[in-house]
Amino acid sequence: MEDAIKLVAYTDADHDFVYEVKKDAYKKYVEECWGAWVEDDQRAYFEQFIASVKDNAYIIMADDKKIGFYNAEVLENGNYEIGNICIVPKYRGKGIGTRILKERLDENKDLDIEIQYFKQNPVGALYERLGFVRSTETQFHYRMLKKHG
Numbered sequence: 001m002e003d004a005i006k007l008v009a010y011t012d013a014d015h016d017f018v019y020e021v022k023k024d025a026y027k028k029y030v031e032e033c034w035g036a037w038v039e040d041d042q043r044a045y046f047e048q049f050i051a052s053v054k055d056n057a058y059i060i061m062a063d064d065k066k067i068g069f070y071n072a073e074v075l076e077n078g079n080y081e082i083g084n085i086c087i088v089p090k091y092r093g094k095g096i097g098t099r100i101l102k103e104r105l106d107e108n109k110d111l112d113i114e115i116q117y118f119k120q121n122p123v124g125a126l127y128e129r130l131g132f133v134r135s136t137e138t139q140f141h142y143r144m145l146k147k148h149g
């Protein structure tokens with residue numbers, strides 16, 4: 001299965017899948033940070049989010065099956081920002097997200113790369129192993145930077 005992983009451009013037909021995979025990935029962090037997952041508020045936030053990223057968003061596929069979501073873009077400052085790598089639970093822990101991240105790092109090695117994550121998310125240790133350094137933080141997030149080269 002590992003070799004069959006690919007990214008396919010997001011289409012509006014993927015809307016509900018992406019909402020659900022993001023909800024599954026982030027709901028516990030939202031609840032820890034803000035006290036509750038308010039469905040109407042989260043749906044409204046998601047509509048703004050997807051409208052702003054859909055041209056730079058991809059569905060992660062494994063053997064013609066949707067298993068996750070990825071988005072990233074080149075920022076105005078020239079840095080490459082990785083927005084989300086979300087995998088459905090059945091496929092987590094198999095190295096798929098790490099593989100996608102490493103491939104994007106390699107493809108964009110001539111750019112500084114930014115990534116942000118919830119402070120409670122243990123993914124920060126992976127980012128550090130891959131060369132990211134914590135650059136800033138907000139109340140709920142850490143932001144990391146990997147310098148090019």
